[in-house]
Amino acid sequence: MATTSKTSWADDVDELEQPRLPKIEETVDENGVRTTIEYTVNDEGKKVKVTRKIKRVLQKAVVEHAVAERKTWAKFGKEKGNKPGPDRATTTVGENVTLKLTAGNKATEPEPSEDQNIKANLAKAGAGxxxxxxxxxxxxxxxxxxxxxxxxxxxxxxxxxxxxxxxxxxxxxxxxxxxxxxxxxxxxxxxxxxxxxxxxxxxxxxxxNRDDLPTLRVTNVSEDTSDNDLRELFGSFGRVVRVYIGRDRETGIGKGYAFVSFEEKAVAEKAMAKVHGMGYDNLILNCQWSQPREAR
DNA sequence: GTTGAGCGA
Structure with missing residues (x-):
């Protein structure tokens, strides 16, 4: 149903846009108080005048040289001939967003969210x-x-x-x-x-625990040696309590060393003497006392 | 080249 005599939708746009554009007068007095007076039309079609007074707290300005210099550049385009600084009627000045690059993101979490705070308070007793x-x-x-x-x-x-x-x-x-x-x-x-x-x-x-057991560190173990192989080898000297083969966690391939724990220190000693320097799988085994993991 | 994994508040 055509109810208007409009010939182009662009007319609508003009009529809609025109009254919406706020008119802003801006003055700055000798005390540094900026006064802006804004005229707009509200939803009911009434004219509204909004006066804002903004007092700038004076502070020692620390401005980067490049920034200060940019301020003096002549404006161009629609802003051509205007005074330095942003014109509030056309420009919104937002907050500075700084990008901080850090190694890892844990140390410099900006501000904990609310529930993080709650959790932090709950954990206060232990304080982490x-x-x-x-x-x-x-x-x-x-x-x-x-x-x-x-x-x-x-x-x-x-x-x-x-x-x-x-x-x-x-x-x-x-x-x-x-x-x-x-x-x-x-x-x-x-x-x-x-x-x-x-x-x-x-x-x-x-x-x-294992650190109390007499334990040998066996190195130069070929990578296809299994703990059963070592059990057999060392078992001939006495009871072997534990065999551990150092392996790559991803590939499971032996890294060339192993730990063999015995029940008795005398047995371990004897085994060490016998096995140290012994050829095994085309390599020569190396046997020494193991230091407990924590002691290192 | 060669000294162990994992659990957890």
């Missing part, structure tokens, strides 16, 4: 630090130097399952106390507190 659950030192529990002596002293007592009837477990518990709970998990008797010895010792084996 690690506290040993056994000795309260600032290392992980697993690395606690006292973990052998303190392990099992933590936590609340939990009655054993099936003790609701008051019979059974509690009665039989006299000789071997249930000991501190480990969170409902089964704990073999040898591992329970009060068992007297540490797990390995109960079996007549020294030490609880």
């Amino acid at each position: 630090k690690v506290t040993c659950r056994l000795c309260k030192g600032d290392h992980f529990t697993a690395k606690c130097p006292y973990k052998d002596s303190l392990a099992g002293l933590d936590g609340a007592e939990t009655p054993p399952i099936g003790d609701e009837d008051g019979l059974g477990v509690a009665e039989a518990a006299a000789p071997v106390p249930a000991g501190p709970s480990t969170g409902g998990k089964y704990v073999p008797p040898s591992m329970r507190a009060g068992a007297g010895a540490r797990p390995g010792e109960a079996m007549g084996r020294p030490g609880g």
Whole structure:
């Protein structure tokens, strides 16, 4: 339905655009107060006059030379002949956005979002630090130097399952106390507190972890040597507790070294003497005592 | 060339 006499949509544009263009007068007085008076037409078609006074706080201007120099350039195009600086009627001055290049993005996170703040506050107690659950030192529990002596002293007592009837477990518990709970998990008797010895010792084996075992570092191992090969080789001297072959994590190819842990130091010593310098898979094996990983 | 993986608050 044609209701207008317009011949071109461009007329519409003219009529719409014309009144919208705000007229702005701008003055700056001797105190540095900038006054802008803006005339616009609002939605109801009424003329509106908006006066803004902006007081600039004077500060020692630190301006880059190149920037200062640019200000004096003659304007061109529609701004030709205008005074220096941006004309607020035509130009919006936004905030400076600076791009910072840093190595990694963790150290200079700009401003934590709100929920990050909440999380940070929740974590305040620990303040991002690690506290040993056994000795309260600032290392992980697993690395606690006292973990052998303190392990099992933590936590609340939990009655054993099936003790609701008051019979059974509690009665039989006299000789071997249930000991501190480990969170409902089964704990073999040898591992329970009060068992007297540490797990390995109960079996007549020294030490609880690999760093207590007499361990040889074997280097110049060919890359297709398997831990079974080494078990066979070293097993002839005595019990081999553990064999580890250093491999590339991605490819799984041997990196040429291995660790062999024995039960007895004397056996390890003998094995070292025999194997060191021994030819194996076209290479000559090299055997030395291994330093515990942490000691290095 | 050659001294171990992984778990975690």
